[in-house]
Amino acid sequence: MSVLVPRLEREAAHQIISRKRDMSIAELSGALPDLSPVVTYSALGSPIAREDLVTLRRRVVDLAREHGFPGQPAGLAEFEGSCARVLRDAVQVTPHEASHEEVWSYLTCCWLLDVALWRFGGAADEKRFIGNVNRNTFRRLWWRAEILGPDIDLKRLGEDELANIMERPTIAGDRRLAKAIAREFLDRVDSREVGGRSEVGQRMQLMREAMKRLLRLTPFVAFSALTHDELASLVAETFDASQEPFGRRAAVAKYEAQAVPDPSPVVTRIPSLSISRSSDESEMPGTSDVGRDFEAVSQIALDVARRTGRVTNMTLREVVPLTSQEARDVLTGLVSRRALERRGAKRGTHYVIPHGSETGGSRTRPAESALRRLLRRAR
Amino acid sequence: MRTPAALPYLLPPDDAVTAEPWRTIDGMEIGERLEHWDAFTDVELLQVLTVDVDAIREACGLGADSALALSAQWHSDRTRLAAEGEPVELGTLGGCLRAPVGLTVPGASAGGRLELQARLLLRSPGRAPSAISPRRPGALLWTDRQQLMLEGGAARFPISAADFASMPRFPASGSWALEWSNEELEAPVLGSLRLLVNSGDASLLEALRSGSGDVRAGMVRTFVTFDVARSLVHGALGNERFVEAPEAYDEGTVGRMLSELLGACWPGIPMSALQARFVEDPSRLDVELQAHLGLLR
Numbered sequence: 001m002s003v004l005v006p007r008l009e010r011e012a013a014h015q016i017i018s019r020k021r022d023m024s025i026a027e028l029s030g031a032l033p034d035l036s037p038v039v040t041y042s043a044l045g046s047p048i049a050r051e052d053l054v055t056l057r058r059r060v061v062d063l064a065r066e067h068g069f070p071g072q073p074a075g076l077a078e079f080e081g082s083c084a085r086v087l088r089d090a091v092q093v094t095p096h097e098a099s100h101e102e103v104w105s106y107l108t109c110c111w112l113l114d115v116a117l118w119r120f121g122g123a124a125d126e127k128r129f130i131g132n133v134n135r136n137t138f139r140r141l142w143w144r145a146e147i148l149g150p151d152i153d154l155k156r157l158g159e160d161e162l163a164n165i166m167e168r169p170t171i172a173g174d175r176r177l178a179k180a181i182a183r184e185f186l187d188r189v190d191s192r193e194v195g196g197r198s199e200v201g202q203r204m205q206l207m208r209e210a211m212k213r214l215l216r217l218t219p220f221v222a223f224s225a226l227t228h229d230e231l232a233s234l235v236a237e238t239f240d241a242s243q244e245p246f247g248r249r250a251a252v253a254k255y256e257a258q259a260v261p262d263p264s265p266v267v268t269r270i271p272s273l274s275i276s277r278s279s280d281e282s283e284m285p286g287t288s289d290v291g292r293d294f295e296a297v298s299q300i301a302l303d304v305a306r307r308t309g310r311v312t313n314m315t316l317r318e319v320v321p322l323t324s325q326e327a328r329d330v331l332t333g334l335v336s337r338r339a340l341e342r343r344g345a346k347r348g349t350h351y352v353i354p355h356g357s358e359t360g361g362s363r364t365r366p367a368e369s370a371l372r373r374l375l376r377r378a379r
Numbered sequence: 380m381r382t383p384a385a386l387p388y389l390l391p392p393d394d395a396v397t398a399e400p401w402r403t404i405d406g407m408e409i410g411e412r413l414e415h416w417d418a419f420t421d422v423e424l425l426q427v428l429t430v431d432v433d434a435i436r437e438a439c440g441l442g443a444d445s446a447l448a449l450s451a452q453w454h455s456d457r458t459r460l461a462a463e464g465e466p467v468e469l470g471t472l473g474g475c476l477r478a479p480v481g482l483t484v485p486g487a488s489a490g491g492r493l494e495l496q497a498r499l500l501l502r503s504p505g506r507a508p509s510a511i512s513p514r515r516p517g518a519l520l521w522t523d524r525q526q527l528m529l530e531g532g533a534a535r536f537p538i539s540a541a542d543f544a545s546m547p548r549f550p551a552s553g554s555w556a557l558e559w560s561n562e563e564l565e566a567p568v569l570g571s572l573r574l575l576v577n578s579g580d581a582s583l584l585e586a587l588r589s590g591s592g593d594v595r596a597g598m599v600r601t602f603v604t605f606d607v608a609r610s611l612v613h614g615a616l617g618n619e620r621f622v623e624a625p626e627a628y629d630e631g632t633v634g635r636m637l638s639e640l641l642g643a644c645w646p647g648i649p650m651s652a653l654q655a656r657f658v659e660d661p662s663r664l665d666v667e668l669q670a671h672l673g674l675l676r
Binding site (some may be wrong): 002004005006007036039041042043044045046047094096097098099124127133169172173174183219220221222223224225226230234259261262263264266267268269270312313314317321324325327328337346349 | 386387388392393394395397405417418419429431434435437444446448451452454457458459460461462463466467468469470471473475476477478479486487488489490498500502503515516517518519536537538540541567568569570573575606
């Protein structure tokens, strides 16, 4: 069973923060951990051992000391990059557990409030101390390490650069994409295509521009379905376009025919009939059967509509092996003959028998026999 | 209202792909909520899709050498994580095709509301797509979305695995122990009451996991349920303060949970009468509890 962290309700966290945010760091450190609040746990799992929390606090405080704690903070990007790894290593919970606000409220308010106040100051937004998804001092660090994994050096990414990746759910939700972006960005920084480490403005500009372009693609590209190479190439192409000088049009990417993967073994073919609306034997010799097929399928469509109150492209195809275009032709033909009325739109499109029309414009009702004929022909 | 994205390429008609309902791997159609889910339960789902690839190629201006694929994706609004199932390649096949897409949703990474997406996407545009055809590998041509709630159903009893061998107060071969105090009735249920299950007994742990339909597992769960309920009932009726004012406890507290448990098992019977029965004829109380829980039926 997985490890559970105690949970501190928002109101209790709010009270602790209100009470302690104006205390001095030294005074606060002396009063931690605060084990007095009432806490709860998730129903299933084993509560985290007290010694593990003691170790977590010791490691985070030691790291903070290397960066000026409890005095003036220095090298915060390095502190946060290292702290993210310490948190991920020491708080071995599942992403499910780590996605609860109360877990991070507990760790912050009851064990690490002095470090959080040192990092952001007593006047900071309360969300830095309550377990807010993007703002909590430690929650955001844990998730950076979780999503970007051990291969990305978090110390080399600035706060704005990390926020650009992590605060966009469509990007951060796909670990592979988030890592590909971070890796591509750092590679470009390394190759000095962006300028030196001190050129913060250029770096920020590149990351923001690239993220804008990637986000524009998210509604119509299945990033997670791309192969590793395709994804890396798409991200690189986006960064290339983002680095084009302003006013210069980025080169339009060319998509060549790719190597086509073989069909998966689970794919099966559905036998299909070809039908035509024409019954003019002089124009299309040998198509008289096809013309009759069209009429027979039309009768089937009318029969489905009579029996069930409506017929759709899909329900017609469930009865007769047709393509969606053929089914559409049949239904459109019946609408033009006023045997059916079209209702709804797009995926809600369906067809009904018009009021006052018992037979839908036809006195014959050969549905079953027509269906049998069609199925025989399919064989 | 959010404006739907206008895609910069030709799309097929919606009915060119037909989606059957999502089902569990044993064929059960899923509804809007998945019962018995917890963060230890991986969910395996399948959806069968029927694709009229000829109609799609024609509508999108793609040649017969263009390649398509089906894929499925889940996204959890609790963890904000998403992942893709194994894509199903349609290659350059023509006609009308049918294939299942599958997903495994790991419980540890999910929770809250799950969005399931089945998608048809472009693998390769072929040699001669039209000027306004989809061209980018991975371009989405059709998407079907369904929501599935994973949490928010019946409350679960707090359970932890614990190694009894390392706990001096329990014998190493013991099975389970209910940790609680009938004196701390204002404490939250999820903070002060927990069923410890001996992690040294793997089969017991497995039996207590939700969803197992095994007969032995069912028997074990029934027995543990009765044992826990009996401990709680005896503890509650042994606390004078609770018997005097069983309605005095807030939502989510142990006291409220006990009050609801006793009210459900013995509806309409005053707490003082139950306490008298507990003192004078405790076996009758136990049998009544067995009857209420439907033990071994």
